[in-house]
Amino acid sequence: MSARLLPPVSDLTLPYWDAARDEQLVVQFCDRCEHRPFPPRTHCPACGAGDLDWRAVSGTGIVYTFTVAHRAPxxxxxxxxxxxxxxxxxxxxxxxxxxxxxxxxADVHVGMAVSVRFEAVDGSDIRLPVFVPATSEAGTG
Ligand SMILES: [Zn+2]
Structure with missing residues (x-):
């Protein structure tokens, strides 16, 4: 558990945070064109459809890009x-x-395989999705 700045939770993002509380990562899927917008939207940015469904995803991925903050922002x-x-x-x-x-x-690199974990936050029931090296722990939680 750590101190963190808490994200604003809105009607739009509530399903994301509810799922995270249950340690499940979800994203929106467009029923019409299968686009997966993120962050959450009211309408699909690819086709304009208004029917976006929340679906669980694997929680695995790669580091697309990164930076290391040595001085606290x-x-x-x-x-x-x-x-x-x-x-x-x-x-x-x-x-x-x-x-x-x-x-x-120093071990983090672009393309590195990672998997999601959920970090408890001091004084809140929010759980923040964070990522760990995919090879550091067995299973994908
Ligand atoms: Zn769409």
Whole structure:
């Protein structure tokens, strides 16, 4: 458990955070064209359809790009630095801004296989999706 800045939760994003609380990663799928928008949208940016369904995804992906913060961008991150801030491309396609944890930041590289974990946050029932090296733990949780 750690201190974090909490994300704003809206009617649009509530299903994402509800699923994360249950340690499941979900993204929207367009019923018409199979596009998978992220972050959540009211309408599909590819075809304009308004019927986007939330579906569970594997929670696996790769590091698409990343940076390492050595100086905390906010005091709440002070104990987390050096912090790997990464865009993770999920196996299903969407790209999420997250963190890669449980490894030496020097070992993180573009294309690295990762899998999701859910981090408890002090004083909240929110669980933040973060990513760990896919080879660091057995199973995909
Ligand atoms: Zn669509």
């Amino acid at each position: 906010h005091p709440v991150f002070a104990d987390l630095c050096p912090l790997v801030i990464a865009i993770v491309e999920l196996t299903e396609g969407p790209r999420l801004l997250s963190n890669v944890v449980n490894c030496d930041p």
